[in-house]
Amino acid sequence: MKNYVTKPVRDWMDTAWYRSNICILPDVLIGRWPDDIAAPFPYHTWVVETYLEEQYLERLLEQPVPSCGHALDFENGPDSAVSKTSKYSPAVPIYCLYAPADDERPWLVNVLWPDCLMALIPATCTRSRYSHEFFATRKAAVEFLEFWSGLVPQAQMISLEPSVKEE
Numbered sequence: 001m002k003n004y005v006t007k008p009v010r011d012w013m014d015t016a017w018y019r020s021n022i023c024i025l026p027d028v029l030i031g032r033w034p035d036d037i038a039a040p041f042p043y044h045t046w047v048v049e050t051y052l053e054e055q056y057l058e059r060l061l062e063q064p065v066p067s068c069g070h071a072l073d074f075e076n077g078p079d080s081a082v083s084k085t086s087k088y089s090p091a092v093p094i095y096c097l098y099a100p101a102d103d104e105r106p107w108l109v110n111v112l113w114p115d116c117l118m119a120l121i122p123a124t125c126t127r128s129r130y131s132h133e134f135f136a137t138r139k140a141a142v143e144f145l146e147f148w149s150g151l152v153p154q155a156q157m158i159s160l161e162p163s164v165k166e167e
Helices: 051-061 078-082 115-120 138-151
Strands: 014-018 027-032 043-048 094-098 107-112 130-135 156-159
Touching: 027 107, 043 051, 043 078, 043 130, 051 078, 094 138, 107 138, 130 138
Parallel strands: 094 156
Antiparallel strands: 014 027, 027 043, 094 107, 107 130
16 A cells, blocks of 8 residues: 555545535535545545635645544544535435536535434435435436435435537
């Protein structure tokens, strides 16, 4: 395993922004774990709600991650830029489809949960409010959204896909 403790995160983690143009929906930075790091998921996410958080996160990604024993301590490193509980609390769940920047990246469905459903949601929600799923294809992501729209009909479904220009 490489020595990740001494190198800035940007030097060893491939990251990409998933941008939102809707004020209540966050931008999401997704980092792909290197193959030789044992992680429960292939991606690490940062849900960014403000410009100041983005600037702070970007600075932290230019530094090495603190370590705790032999483990990387993301909680006291880059995760600290976006560790506060979300300031948003919608009336209904908001499911948002984010398109990838290129074909090498996953499709993202990010869900913003209301207070009334938080007891049903895993404690692992990002910022105590968001859950997310990754998909290899748009079709799989849309099928996921269609499934949940049937189970939670009051939920809002939003697509942040870039518009396609007719030629």
